[in-house]
Amino acid sequence: MSAEQFLNELKRIYPAERLLTRNAQLVPYESDGLTAFRAKPAGVVLPQTQQEVIDTVKLCHRFKLPFMARGSGTSLSGGSVPQEGGLVLALNRLNKLLRYDARNRIAVVEPGIINLKVSQVAAADKLYYAPDPSSGPVCTIGGNIAFNSGGAHCLKYGMTSNHVLGIKAVLPDGEVCQFGGDSLEGCGPDFTGMFIGSEGLFGVALEVTLRLLPKPEVYHTVQAAYDSLEKAGDAVSLVVASGLLPGAMEIMDRISMDAANLAVDAGYPQDAKAMLIVELEGPAEEVEAEKPRLHQLIEQSGAYLVHVAQSEAERYKIWTGRKSAFSAVGRLSPDFIVQDGVVPRSKLGKALAEIVKISEKYGIRVANVFHAGDGNLHPLIMYDGRQPHALERAEELAGEILKMCISLGGSITGEHGVGLEKRAYIGDQFGSQDIDFMRRIRRSVDPEEIANRGKKLPEAGAPALMSHGAHPLEKAGIISRM
Amino acid sequence: MLSPSSLNEVCDAVRSLPQVRVMGGGTKPALSANANLSMSKVSGILEYDPTEYTFTALAGTTLAEVRDVLGKDGLALPFDPPFVESGGTLGGSVAAGLSGPGRMRYGGLREFILGAKLVNGEGRVVFGGGKVVKNAAGFDIPKLMVGSLGRMGVLVELTFKVFPCPATSATVRIDFPDVASADRAMTALAMSQAEVSCLDLEPGRKLWVRMGGLPSATDNRIARVLSIAAGGEATVLKGEDDERTWSDAREFRWVPANHGLIKLPIAPSQVLEVEQLVSQLGVNVPRRYSVGGNVAWLAWPTNLPASRLDEICLTLGRPSLTLSGNFDAPWRARQPANAFEQRLFAIFDPASKLA
Known part of the structure; x- marks a missing residue:
């Protein structure tokens, strides 16, 4: 069976405008939010119906051709970098809200729907979809499912999988399966939970049942400035211990505040070494009772400047600065890698000191933004990919940080997933027997390993690291990260 | 009955037995009938640091021990596991996939399990997940274990995320004139921003609402709940009365003798449909709806045939799980395993030793 035959079969499913094979059409799909990796697919299809996705997967299975489903391509681990010569299913048009049921507090959506859109729909009933990755305004639920995305509110609400009740998916051989349902409770093994975070290795989600929560009635968002990172870290410990x-x-x-100020005029303090954002939320009377306790703790922790958001607009500004931190760092450095390793919360101080040491050793600047409540680091490693070996050195530095996270008892990834980028390190976090078992699981579901081949598990056949990190479209001057 | 006391002994036991049926505390007799492997000696908390909000314990550790140890630091398992007083274990809770009434506020067991070490049907040790509160590496094997009834592996070691307990809790019981108005009030509360921590309905038209937080907010929060759930006669319960109310619910003390216990997950909008189906049975089936109507707990008279339960499940389009009583199989009206499920069962338990 030849490539030509495959293409002819695809043409039976898709009209010409939804089957992209010309070089210029493929460029946007070569890379994702982690721009250091790139590969050229043989083609990209733009399905509009679930049946088209099923037919495409069956076709790939028949031709044993690797495929990858993607949404908006915001993966920060190279999870949506295609397979060289494989097929990309770009699911942004498979984006219907199939059912919105306020009484049962669920929404059933197709995978291409934008994360934030779900909350916008539910806002009429004061409900929302809790997971809020920084890319929420553009990323899709399908991508969130594949990578079990997190966000700033995971301490209290958990990651994506905690908010997904059911999934209908097509397996890599074209079989369609339904897991879970629309109740918060279930019977039998949690196959929904197992599917989530599988990074596309188990196939493609076609329909997803999301749990919606009542939106917190009020927020109390506090921004506290410190003259050292340690003091900000101590403040977190105090809050945690307070109940x-x-x-x-x-x-x-400092570096990430500078970047956010520069990029989105976040208004963060100009002289602070560290800034803590703490947000109380809940029923008005409860938050009112909690406020004095929180402010007492922040004062005790040695904050020299405390600012409370006085309006929804101010709260939005604080969060916009925080959530734009990654792309904002692009203002300070031509290229950067962002990591998302996790350490036990009590080891945060140690981890940060270690990152400073590693950064000095390499002579590479590293900005730090982190979900302090759950020990989730986000070192942004800044480099200039035009310099010889700069990316390799940055990757090496990143690797040292990942190994440190493992040695402190943490994880190489809290929310971005393993993708392409961290495959070399997952074997350090899990024993070889565990990796072997995961591989057996993968092969039992997908013996030909055609679904998002080369991701998540250490295996061959992945695209090589490119020497310079700008997205192909960025290089061509078509897009910019800000 | 084999009673291993270490991971290696669990591996040996699984390899030596032709068929493995695990028992923890034996609090769910329908699930541990014919057990030949007791996990009671695989017990104890291995790692615990209150500032991390996590702990790791062996699967046979009792829920009571966990409650006592965490309680000293003002922490608790937020999914409020049932069968604490009667000797339930961590492993049994995971295998049965059980959460209690307090799961209303922060979520169920599946949302708080972080890591699992298990012995699969081949007698091999499998580890998945992690020991930190956030981890996206590897397949989510810990979640797969939730509700697996030990059919994908014998759970040996488990890591959970925990939360601080509220400083104080209070409960209001509201008696409504009929079940429909109680159901309406339950829906209004579940959709509201009042953030209640438990929300149960007894078809005797009683709505039970619990809220937790700082003492200075309690009275205002009670007033708010009563304004949302208007139209009934309210009684406020605090202190020991509040505690006892939820301890009774968690331990299923309302289930009469000679009755089995069934967990029937439903959508909240199905409460009245369940009421109607149960009324057609012609015998009294004591019951309680929990988690804002996401689960119906039925006390099934032992002389009422299982086929009548299956009819209810099929009409609702919902499977159920039996925890005690005269049933030939724990899962009722559950769809046959689909392709994905079959493939995973085949990897975790190739010889169907755990089936």
Whole structure:
């Protein structure tokens, strides 16, 4: 069976405008949010119906051709970098809201729907979809499912899988399966949970049942400035020990505050070494009772400047600065890699000191933004890919940080997934027997390994690291990260 | 009955037995009938640091021990596992996939399990997940274990995320004139921003609402709940009365003798349909709806045939799980395993030793 035959079969499913094979059409699909990896697919299809996805997967299975489903391509681990010569299913048009049921507090959606769109629909009933990755305004639910995305509010609400009740999916051989349902409770093994975070290795989600929560009635968002990172870290420990359970606790260092100020005029303090964002949320009377306790703790922790958001607009500004931190760092450096390793919360101080040491050793600047409440680091490693071996050195530095996370008892990834980028390190976090078992699981579901081949598990056949990190479209001057 | 006391002994036991049926505390007799492997000696908390909001314990550790240890630091398992007083274990809770009334606020067991070490049907040790509160590496094997009834592996070691307990809790019981108005009030509360921590309905038209938080907010929060769930006669329960109310619910003390216990997950909008189906049975089936109507707990008279339960499940389009009583199989009206499920069962338990 030849490539030509495959293409002819695809043409039976898709009209010409939804089957992209010309070089210029493929460029946008060569890379994702982690621009250091790139590969050229043989083609890209733009399905509009679930049946088209099923037919395409069956075709790939028949031709044993690797395929990858993608949404908006915001993966920060290279998860949506295609397979060289494989097929990309771009699912952005498979984006219907199939059912919105406020009484049962669920929404059934297709995978291409934008994360934030779900909350916008539910807002009429004061409900929302809790997971809020920084890319929420553009990323899709399908991608969130594949990578079990997180966000700033995971401490209290958990990651994507906690908010997904059921999935209808097509397996890599074209079989369609339904897992879970629309109740918060279930009977039998949690196959829905197992499917989530599988990074596309188990196939493509076609329909997803999301749990919606009542939107917190009020927020109390506090921004506290410190003259050292340690003090900000101590503040987190104090809050944790107090029994308060804030919705979010974030820390930013000087470089990331500078970047956010420059990029989105975040208005963060100009002289602070570290800034803590803490957000209480809940029923008005409860938050009112918690406020004095929180402010007492922040004062005790040695904050020299405390600012409370006085309006929804101010709260939005604080969060916009935080959530734009990754792309904002693009203002300070031509290229960067972002990592998302996790350490036990009590080891945060140690981990940050270690990152400073590693950064000095390499002579490479590293900005730090982190979900302090759950020990989820986000070192942004800045380099200039035009310099010889700069990317390799940055990757090497990143690898040292990942190994440190493992040695402190943490994880190489809290929310971005393993993707392409961290495959070399997953074997350090899990024993070889565990990796072997995961591989057996994968092969039992997909013996030909055609679904998102080369991701998540250490295996061959992945695209090589490119020497310079700008997205192909960025290089061509078509898009910019800000 | 084999009673291993270490991971290696569990592996040996699984390899030596032709068929493995695991028992924890034996609090769910329908699930541990014919058990030949007791996990009671595989017990104890291995790692615990209150500032991390996590702990790791062996699967046979009792829920009571966990409650006592965490409680000293003002922490608790947020999914409020049932069968604490009667000797339930962590492993049994995971295998049965059980959460209690307090799961209303922060979520169920599946949302708090972080890591699992298990012995699969080949007698091999499998580890998945992690020991930190956030981890996206590897397949989510810990979640797969939730509700697996030990059919994908014998659970040996488990890691959970925990939360601080609210400083204080209070409960209001609201008696409505009929079940329909109680159901309406339950829906209004579940959709509201009042953030209640438990929301149960007894078809005797009683709505039970619990809220937790700082003492200075309690009275205002009670007032708010009563304004949302208007139209009934309210009684406020605090202190020991509040505690006892939820301990009774968690331990299923309302289930009479000579009755089995069934977990029937439903959509909240099906409460009245369940009421109607149960009323057609012609015998009294004591019951309680929990988690804002996401689960119906039925006390099934032992002389009422299982086929009548299957009819209800099929009409609702919902499977159920039997925890005690005269049933030939724990899962009722559950769809046959689909391709994905079959393939995973085949990897975890190739010889169907755990089936």
